[in-house]
């Protein structure tokens with residue numbers, strides 16, 4: 001479904017993503033892990049068109065998407081959430097989800113697909129669809145509350161509902177469990193499984209290695225912009241280079257270097 005070859009991104013003298021190639025198959029939950037500053041978010045930013053890669057190609061369902069503008073990539077079926085929650089805190093939960101459709105209704109997307117004839121019909125459809133997604137993420141009872149009044153974990157769920165309102169083929173989640181307690185992490189894991197069951201392929205960036213190894217079909221590891229592993233979880237977590245990138249190299253005096261979270 002997604003085939004990336006040799007993508008690279010430089011910021012001045014720093015190579016944030018260095019010749020990364022990988023493939024994600026339809027229906028997979030694919031994990032992207034690595035220490036702080038490894039290039040994971042930059043990778044998402046290239047994939048979604050926020051940054052143009054300095055080299056490399058990205059094919060999505062057989063079509064090149066590298067270098068396209070973000071709205072074009074979104075239109076091809078890739079949706080995302082951000083590391084930092086981006087909600088309109090004083091607007092209702094429901095209105096925040098509806099915003100995911102911004103630009104889509106005016107382009108007549110749903111009108112064309114569903115034969116909706118008027119703006120009113122379209123608005124009613126977006127309303128119902130947003131409510132359905134709030135139900136999916138477990139927030140049906142919260143739709144009229146101000147988004148900012150929700151817990152951190154629930155705000156992340158609103159973001160996911162908003163990203164799903166365009167019915168993406170592929171959903172990119174940037175640290176969906178950041179700041180969550182153990183119970184919320186479990187709930188998020190169940191939600192991501194549900195999203196996949198509904199037919200959406202998922203790529204997630206995560207720091208919670210236990211969660212990612214339990215959830216993902218395959219995992220790629222970035223370290224200093226370079227992909228150092230890409231395999232099923234059992235193989236990745238026993239890879240020596242991965243262990244060193246995460247835990248740090250232990251020298252003869254037992255001092256740990258380059259520790260990461």
Ligand SMILES: Nc1ncnc2c1ncn2[C@@H]1O[C@H](COP(=O)(O)OP(=O)(O)OP(=O)(O)O)[C@@H](O)[C@H]1O
Pocket residue numbers: 011014016034035036037038039040041042043
């Ligand atoms: N816009 C930018 N300008 C300059 N340097 C940047 C920019 N964005 C990212 N970087 C640098 O690129 C490297 C990779 O950053 P990136 O945010 O992609 O890492 P990450 O793996 O997502 O880290 P984290 O887990 O901490 O979010 C870092 O050294 C970062 O400082």
